[in-house]
Amino acid sequence: MKALLVGEYREGNLLDTTYELFGFADQLGAETALLLVGSDSRLPAWVGTLYLADAAQYGEYNPELHTQLVLEAVARESADCVVFLHSSYGWDLAPRVAAGLKAAQVSEIIGIREEGFEVGCCNGKMRRTVKPATPSCVLTIQAGAFPQLQPGGSPTIIRMETAGSSSLEFMGYEPAEAKELNLTRAEVIVTAGRGIGKKENVPLIAALAKALGGELGASRPVVDAGWVPHGHQVGTTGQSVSPKLYVACGVSGAIQHLAGMKKSEFILAINKDKEAPIGEVADLLVVADLLQFVPALTARLAK
Numbered sequence: 350m351k352a353l354l355v356g357e358y359r360e361g362n363l364l365d366t367t368y369e370l371f372g373f374a375d376q377l378g379a380e381t382a383l384l385l386v387g388s389d390s391r392l393p394a395w396v397g398t399l400y401l402a403d404a405a406q407y408g409e410y411n412p413e414l415h416t417q418l419v420l421e422a423v424a425r426e427s428a429d430c431v432v433f434l435h436s437s438y439g440w441d442l443a444p445r446v447a448a449g450l451k452a453a454q455v456s457e458i459i460g461i462r463e464e465g466f467e468v469g470c471c472n473g474k475m476r477r478t479v480k481p482a483t484p485s486c487v488l489t490i491q492a493g494a495f496p497q498l499q500p501g502g503s504p505t506i507i508r509m510e511t512a513g514s515s516s517l518e519f520m521g522y523e524p525a526e527a528k529e530l531n532l533t534r535a536e537v538i539v540t541a542g543r544g545i546g547k548k549e550n551v552p553l554i555a556a557l558a559k560a561l562g563g564e565l566g567a568s569r570p571v572v573d574a575g576w577v578p579h580g581h582q583v584g585t586t587g588q589s590v591s592p593k594l595y596v597a598c599g600v601s602g603a604i605q606h607l608a609g610m611k612k613s614e615f616i617l618a619i620n621k622d623k624e625a626p627i628g629e630v631a632d633l634l635v636v637a638d639l640l641q642f643v644p645a646l647t648a649r650l651a652k
């Protein structure tokens with residue numbers, strides 16, 4: 350199988366997540382070529398064919414022109430599949446490319462099985478396996494689901510151009526909103542998951558965070574329910590953190606949450622379910638009712 354991987358730049362820098370595409374292709378056992386719309390100054394340390402289009406000419410993001418460039422690289426490479434990260438870039442481009450190729454698209458892949466690709470469903474509570482039924486396919490992979498593979502070396506560059514035109518012009522980026530809180534610098538984070546049960550229990554978690562000299566984190570359902578502001582969210586659609594101590598209270602360990610915190614130095618999970626997936630990354634899993642355990646721990650720390 351031959352895979353065309355499509356990496357990403359942000360403000361002139363190659364995103365490290367591009368290396369997750371190599372990790373995915375390695376697990377797939379695919380031969381690879383890479384397409385980047387970027388610049389010569391920041392190229393990946395990797396040996397292989399790199400189709401390089403100039404971001405100064407095509408914009409760091411322009412869905413119409415980038416789709417043309419991907420389709421042209423697929424034709425030149427005779428690729429069987431095109432792989433994007435499941436990012437705002439990838440999830441916008443992938444369906445356009447799939448439509449252009451009349452190919453099946455599988456989104457947000459978290460694993461590879463013999464029968465097909467594993468994707469999350471039911472808000473991450475279940476997984477299903479999907480197999481493309483077309484000769485070629487377009488795939489997006491979940492951030493953090495595959496290891497970053499940095500093989501080293503230098504690519505062989507093939508310059509890419511397209512005669513296609515666009516009705517859009519890339520104007521640049523601006524921050525969506527100032528974050529109320531920068532969790533990325535916190536040494537200790539104590540996170541409230543849905544297992545806290547209700548908004549009124551947030552102070553229990555905040556008190557433990559305070560007793561440990563840390564910050565309050567939250568899983569997405571806690572934020573979506575309006576119990577804690579979005580600035581506290583950890584995960585793929587929140588912040589990526591790597592504190593010395595991460596305490597997950599009533600967090601199941603969905604892949605989108607793990608992607609944002611699994612690099613923490615020490616992970617303590619408190620969960621009443623001893624089979625909760627958070628246990629797979631936790632250094633210590635306390636199987637307990639957090640409503641009893643957390644206040645007791647906070648009181649003990651105060652002594």
Ligand SMILES: Cc1cc2nc3c(=O)[nH]c(=O)nc-3n(C[C@H](O)[C@H](O)[C@H](O)COP(=O)(O)OP(=O)(O)OC[C@H]3O[C@@H](n4cnc5c(N)ncnc54)[C@H](O)[C@@H]3O)c2cc1C
Pocket residue numbers: 472473474541542543544545567568569570571582583584585586587588598599600601602603604605606609619620621622625637638639640
């Ligand atoms: C595109 C996309 C992006 C996403 N981005 C994020 C993200 O950035 N961050 C994020 O967190 N999620 C994200 N999610 C959601 C994610 O898939 C999960 O749904 C979410 O992480 C689950 O949150 P949770 O662990 O708090 O809740 P649940 O999965 O409901 O887990 C609750 C846990 O609490 C335990 N529990 C219940 N009561 C108690 C008790 N009294 N004592 C101890 N334990 C108890 C349960 O055993 C369970 O393990 C995203 C999903 C999608 C589709």
